[in-house]
Amino acid sequence: MPRVELSPLAWLDDVEQQRRAAGLRRSLRTRPPVGAELDLASNDYLGLSQHPDVIDGGVEALRTWGAGSGGSRLVTGNTELHEGFERELADFVGAESALVFSSGYTANLGAVVALSGPGSLIVSDALTHASLVDACRLSRARVTVAPHRDVAAVEAALAERSEDRAVVLTDSVFSTDGALAPLRALHDVCRRHGALLLVDEAHGLGVRGDGGRGLLHEVGLAGAPDVVMTTTMSKALGSQGGVVLGPQAVRAHLIDAARPFIFDTGLAPAAVGAALAALRVLVAEPDRARAVLDHAAALAEVCGVAETPQSAVVSVILGEPDVAFAAAVACLDRGVRVGCFRPPTVPAGTSRLRLTARASLDADELDLARRVLTEVLSTVRA
Template identity: 80%
Template sequence: MTRTGLSPLAWLDDVAVERRAAGLRRSLKARTPVGADLDLASNDYLGLSQHPRVLDGGIAALRTWGAGSTGSRLVTGNTELHEDFENALAEFVGAESALVFSSGYTANLGAVVALSGPGSLVVSDALTHASLVDACRLSRARVVVTPHSDVASVADALANRSEQRAVVVTDSVFSADGDLAPLRELHDVCRRHGALMIVDEAHGLGVRGTGGRGLLHEVGLAGAPDVVMTVTLSKALGSQGGAVLGPAAVRDHLIDAARPFIFDTGLAPAAVGSARAALQVLVDEPRRAQRVLDRAAELAAVCGVDEVPSSAVVSVILGAPEVALAAATDCLEHGVRVGCFRPPTVPAGTSRLRLTARASLSDEDMALARGVLTDVLFPS
């Protein structure tokens, strides 16, 4: 059979048809600069992306350092601003050092790959973020995926390994359900078996722990010598970028070995300046972290979710992807934007609305949310 004249991308049409039939076709929707809708979908947990001090921090960095960092941080992309922010962030969460990457995704890739590698074992929770999944795949280590939050399975994988080095990776707060990882129990297992623990605090920073210092800080593991923490700057800090925090030796090793750090252009100064200002707002206003949890509890009650949320995330499982998408569309038509999670982001049969609380939600915002969500989820 000849393939002459057949487009090498013809198969994409068939895939698109299959996705559409399954209710899994995705599309981009642009939002306006100042949205008229109430946003319960973003990860701007502390409401800092539009905070005047955060905007001023970004503008000042832009005017001082320029629009871009101009190169890899090993060449021209490292500024005093980057290092000042790293020091401040490490001090805030209780780590010895920090290293800023261009995104939370690349921070996870850099940390996991550089700290594992061929001849080592990586044990990963089944519901870790896609960036950690990709990092495991790129690590060239032997990877064992354990059931969600199953500490006994992690212990078995570590106890039965033949490799000298082992790394356990997990989110601290899982993004789809908002539940918390059993970090203390996992760390006990890691220490017993001589394994490193890497914890993604993307959804923990700014929400959990004293004044938003993260779940590791909350459970007493901040600064532990066998724990590495990764964060994103694009959620609670309202900016862009990521960071890896841990022992100074880890920072030194990542500068030498983490390809997403070595070969990527450094994070733009404006993003660093904004994140630095946002961190200072959190230091000055620690109550913001608790307010996120308070608002999340209110949203859960409105949606009929029995369990009090442990994070900013409120997950309302509706089942079929078409049902979840229709509910999200209905909410938006009535002025409330919510997230809609469908497979492969979540397992089949668990498509859902994913609501996120913000510290900046007003009583008027909550009244609107209450009215719309009640009408959509519990029609009379």
């Protein structure tokens, strides 16, 4: 009998059917140019991705330095523009130094792996970003996952460790619900036990703290010698890329040891130029950070969310994934784009709409959001 050839990827058909049955199949959806619909889904918190100064900053860098950096930053990918941005951002948030990576994801991978390793302990919040989760897996350190925002659990893990070095990982603002980490309490625990605190400020920069300097700055931990901050240039700064900020010794070590820095092509100059221009807009217009929180509060009230948001994120829990997805589609059909978070991004039974406020929302846009969200949510909650 002829042999039946079975594709080594045939198992993907079964996986796809299982995802469809669970309402968890994902697909890419193209979007029209900015302005065709009201965007309450992106992380462009300050509305700077379309700011003329930011666009001009990217264009000028493109014309000066070219489309790509041409190699890793240790070869040809390092420019005066990269280092100038690092200096200005470090000065803004109160850090001693900064180092730009090609994305926030690679910044977290590089920082965590290079600052931990075999013979060390990592204690990570259960709801840290996927990039920090992957960094833990790559670190070869012993990893303990602490319950969400549970300072006592972090202290217990540190107290019983046998390793010489320990790193505690947390987001400053958690991306799915916008909750704030107890940074001051975590730092107190870290200092008592000689651990490093590494904080991902991706959703804190530009929103929390004096003029948007971040939650670390707000709670008085900016520049602390036992704190490392990571962040992204793709949210409040409206561009692309990631940064690690902290003591000068950390920057020097990452240049020598962080594989995503050493072996990755340097961030394109246009992205750096745009981010630098965005940072300067934020410095000149510090009220943008306050406007984000004001608009988030308005959106939360419309959606019947009881707690006042502490960040740009407004989480509207609807339960099952098909309900949340249908609500997101209904909003888009009415001209408002919202995020839809389903498992495994969020726990089962907590699928939700994730709305993000922008500093640049105007009265007409808020009125549109109010009309659409009221109509859609009244229907799905009936």
